[in-house]
Amino acid sequence: xxxxxxxxxxxxxxxxxxxxxxxxxxxxxxxxxxxxxxxxxxxxxxxxxxxxxxxxxxxxxxxxxxxxxxxxxxxxxxxxxxxxxxxxxxxxxxxxxxxxxxxxxxxxxxxxxxxxxxxxxxxxxxxxxxxxxxxxxxxxxxxxxxxxxxxxxxxxxxxxxxxxxxxxxxxxxxxxxxxxxxxxxxxxxxxxxxxxxxxxxxxxxxxxxxxxxxxxxxxxxxxxxxxxxxxxxxxxxxxxxxxxxxxxxxxxxxxxxxxxxxxxxxxxxxxxxxxxxxxxxxxxxxxxxxxxxxxxxxxxxxxxxxxxxxxxxxxxxxxxxxxxxxxxxxxxxxxxxxxxxxxxxxxxxxxxxxxxxxxxxxxxxxxxxxxxxxxxxxxxxxxxxxxxxxxxxxxxxxxxxxxxxxxxxxxxxxxxxxxxxxxxxxxxxxxx
Numbered sequence: 001x002x003x004x005x006x007x008x009x010x011x012x013x014x015x016x017x018x019x020x021x022x023x024x025x026x027x028x029x030x031x032x033x034x035x036x037x038x039x040x041x042x043x044x045x046x047x048x049x050x051x052x053x054x055x056x057x058x059x060x061x062x063x064x065x066x067x068x069x070x071x072x073x074x075x076x077x078x079x080x081x082x083x084x085x086x087x088x089x090x091x092x093x094x095x096x097x098x099x100x101x102x103x104x105x106x107x108x109x110x111x112x113x114x115x116x117x118x119x120x121x122x123x124x125x126x127x128x129x130x131x132x133x134x135x136x137x138x139x140x141x142x143x144x145x146x147x148x149x150x151x152x153x154x155x156x157x158x159x160x161x162x163x164x165x166x167x168x169x170x171x172x173x174x175x176x177x178x179x180x181x182x183x184x185x186x187x188x189x190x191x192x193x194x195x196x197x198x199x200x201x202x203x204x205x206x207x208x209x210x211x212x213x214x215x216x217x218x219x220x221x222x223x224x225x226x227x228x229x230x231x232x233x234x235x236x237x238x239x240x241x242x243x244x245x246x247x248x249x250x251x252x253x254x255x256x257x258x259x260x261x262x263x264x265x266x267x268x269x270x271x272x273x274x275x276x277x278x279x280x281x282x283x284x285x286x287x288x289x290x291x292x293x294x295x296x297x298x299x300x301x302x303x304x305x306x307x308x309x310x311x312x313x314x315x316x317x318x319x320x321x322x323x324x325x326x327x328x329x330x331x332x333x334x335x336x337x338x339x340x341x342x343x344x345x346x347x348x349x350x351x352x353x354x355x356x357x358x359x360x361x362x363x364x365x366x367x368x369x370x371x372x373x374x375x376x377x378x379x380x381x382x383x384x385x386x387x388x389x390x391x392x393x394x395x396x397x398x399x400x401x402x403x404x405x406x407x408x409x410x411x412x413x414x415x416x417x418x419x420x421x422x423x424x425x426x427x428x429x430x431x432x
Contacts, residue, residue, distance in 0.1 A: 020403035027409035032416050037385040038282035040415030051423045053120035061091040061119075063111075066166045070146045077303060077317040083142040086163055089115075089131040091123045096175035098207070099128040100430075101164060103194070105185030105414070107293030108134045114184055117418050122182075125427050128174060130167055134187055135159055136293070138300045148304040150297060151343045153218070153363040157193035164194075165203055179204040180430055184414055185388075188214030188380075189365065195378060196371050208430050209378045213386055213414045216397060219360045220390035222335040226294075228287025228387070286387070286413075291331060298338045299323075299330040309333075309341055365396070372400050379404040379429055381422065383411035 033049070034040040065085040076084060089110050100122045104115050110131040119129045133140040135156040141148045145159050181204075183191030188211035195209045215221035277285065302310040303317065303326075310333075311317060311326050333341070339356075347353050353362070361367060372378060380401050384394065397405050406425060408416060416422050 022398045022402060022405035022407055025406065025408045030409055031421065032408070032410045032419050034412075034415065035410050036279070036282075037383075037387055037410070037412035037415075038279055038286060040383075040385075040410060040412035041286055041387060042282060042412075042415070044415045044417070045419040049420055050418045051121065051420045053117070054124050059091050059120070059123055060094070061089060063087055063089050064167075064170060066170050068144050068162060068166055070144065070148075072146070072148070072304070076142060079317055079319045079321065080142050080304075083139040086143040086166065087139065088133075088163070088167055089119070090167070090171060090174075091119055091129040092174065093123075093126060093128050096177050097126055097128050098178045098180055098430075099130065099174070099176045101179070101181045102129065102131045103160065103181070103183035103187035103190050104132065104134040104137070105183075105187045106134060106290070107136050107296055108187075109137055109139065114414065114417065118182060118184070121423055121426065122430075125430075127180070128176060130164075132160065132163060132167075135190060136186065136297050138296055141297075141300050141304065147346065149301050149342055149346050151218075151339065151363060152347060153189060153193045153367070154197075156190055157197050160190055160194050161197050161201065161203070168203070178207040180208050180210075181206050182210045182212065182426070183214070184212040184417065186215065186218075188212050189218065192365060192368055192372065192378065195375070196368050199371070206377065208432070209375075210426060210429055211378065211380045212417060212426075213382055213388070214365065214380065215388050216365050216393040217360060217390060218364045219339075219356075220393065221388035222290075222294075224388055224390065225287060225290040226334045226336060228283045228290070291334065294335045294338060295327060295330040295333070297335075298333045298342070299327055301338070301342055302330075305342075307342060365400070369400055376404070379406070381406045381408070381425065383408045383413070383416065385410055386413050388413055 031049075032040075033046065034043060065087045067085045087110070100118075102110075102115050102118050102122075104110055104112055108114065110133045115131045119131055122129050134150075135141070135145060136150045140159070140163075141150065144163050145156075147155055150156055181191050181195060183189070191209055191211055192214065195206055198204050198206055299310050302308070306313050310330050317323075339359075344356070344359060347359055353359060365372065378401075380397055382389075382394070382397060382405070384407055394407065397407075408422065410416065411419070411422075
């Protein structure tokens with residue numbers, strides 16, 4: 001009997017010491033149909049497996065703008081006149097309600113497809129919803145960012161926080177019961193830093209914060225995406241580009257169907273046809289999309305800061321100036337190039353920082369490890385096959401978040417956000 005008491009005492013001690021385990025969703029019971037990470041990333045969820053959401057006509061919503069006047073050494077070029085004010089979208093409930101801030105992913109505008117989906121999901125659950133562009137989008141860089149050189153997570157969070165405060169001041173009559181925050185992809189990393197900043201600023205005192213598919217090591221994630229554009233694709237040569245190849249496949253696909261129908265189910269149906277893209281072609285498509293986003297950042301940051309790397313400093317940029325040559329040059333500069341030529345020099349000049357490793361630690365989730373471990377209001381949902389994850393990233397998330405981490409077996413990068421199972425889990429988390 002004494003041995004039994006000793007064993008029970010030991011078990012009790014272990015229960016206290018051992019960290020809670022993450023929720024790993026069983027692959028067989030999950031039901032998400034796309035088991036190819038590249039396909040899931042591009043095609044997302046078949047329409048019949050998505051939640052039923054309200055139509056735009058059923059939502060009381062409007063776009064608003066507010067002037068934040070970032071203090072900069074240079075004035076914006078005249079062709080940036082549409083984005084001299086920060087724009088955002090607000091969906092209002094008819095009475096008092098909790099408010100959800102949504103932070104978009106890399107390069108994304110507040111009105112993009114994923115922010116729109118999340119808006120409808122949370123609005124249908126009774127939330128006021130505010131949609132914000134990513135700090136890496138050209139409109140946010142021009143209207144809101146003080147440095148217009150995104151990638152320093154603390155600075156990006158400070159810009160987002162100012163934006164949120166401006167929204168709250170402009171919508172002072174909106175009856176809000178509590179504040180919540182969700183971000184996806186890079187927006188999830190931003191959300192973690194915004195939540196941490198709010199612990200001292202206390203303008204919102206967020207009730208709950210959800211990080212959807214965040215990068216753990218930011219440099220690893222962008223390196224993974226940059227490498228995809230270098231994928232060797234059969235059929236591409238001096239006379240046939242990648243886009244020629246994809247267009248030819250789509251043409252044959254529509255010819256076989258006998259009609260052209262562009263809708264949400266297109267990519268899923270296309271990938272189940274004889275003309276489906278190979279893994280290499282899918283990887284190239286994802287990489288190309290990311291390269292366009294990084295080129296936008298490279299061009300906009302260089303132009304606003306008059307660095308002269310893409311656009312000559314002495315050459316005026318007006319409404320009539322063709323930006324095509326500059327954008328082509330920006331496409332030659334991947335994210336690693338942007339970090340080396342623009343981000344690190346600015347960071348060193350401001351902080352005295354030195355090594356790339358030091359910068360990576362400061363801008364990744366590592367910088368917030370203690371906070372994330374001990375903040376019960378923050379949770380993470382991720383996919384085991386996400387293309388932005390590197391070796392050890394899931395292990396870090398398990399150690400840091402414990403039972404506040406949910407790991408889905410499939411979905412690629414954010415491809416299953418609009419799957420009913422995932423959507424229900426998001427709502428359940430915010431219901432507490």
